[in-house]
Amino acid sequence: MASERDEFADLVERIARHRDREAFGRLFDHFTPRLEAYLIRLGSDAGSAEELAQEAMVTLWRKAALFDRTKSSVGTWLYRIARNRRIDAHRRNRDAALDPEEPLLQPSAPEDADEIIDARRREDKIRVALAVLPPEQIELVRLAFYSGLSHSQIAEQSGLPLGTVKSRIRLAFSRLRKALEDDGLTEF
Known part of the structure; x- marks a missing residue:
């Protein structure tokens, strides 16, 4: 397992240094279904889980240079990104569900x-x-x-x-x- 862990970290490094699409494809194929299953276990529906997993992988592509193999494994890093994306999406949806015209959200009229x-x-x-x-x-x-x-x-x-x-x-x-x-x- 240690060699697989090193292999994944090497692939992230290739993405960071060379924007290696093949390395990204291998990571994408390996981690995307696992991230989706993880997000579904956390309570996301299948469509949201797929979208969030893809967002996590896009983050990997964009921020590969920030990955530090001495602090965590690629899997741990990606699961954390996916979980944070899920939390952010939940917050956006909760905030969007508020109707700004809701009378309870309006300031009360000043007392006479x-x-x-x-x-x-x-x-x-x-x-x-x-x-x-x-x-x-x-x-x-x-x-x-x-x-x-x-x-x-x-x-x-x-x-x-x-x-x-x-x-x-x-x-x-x-x-x-x-x-x-x-x-x-x-x-x-």
């Missing part, structure tokens, strides 16, 4: 300054209203709305009965609604 100010005022009023709640109600509201826990998860975490959790949260909302309505904030 009045809406930003109104939202901040609303947040400030809610913060003030929360501050007047008893600590046990504040904690349950925090767990429900800031941590996103369900009533049963809160009951489990806090050790309180489920009915107590529900009634405290309901009472907290009643107090918050009243405080916010007194401040003229009806959206809650």
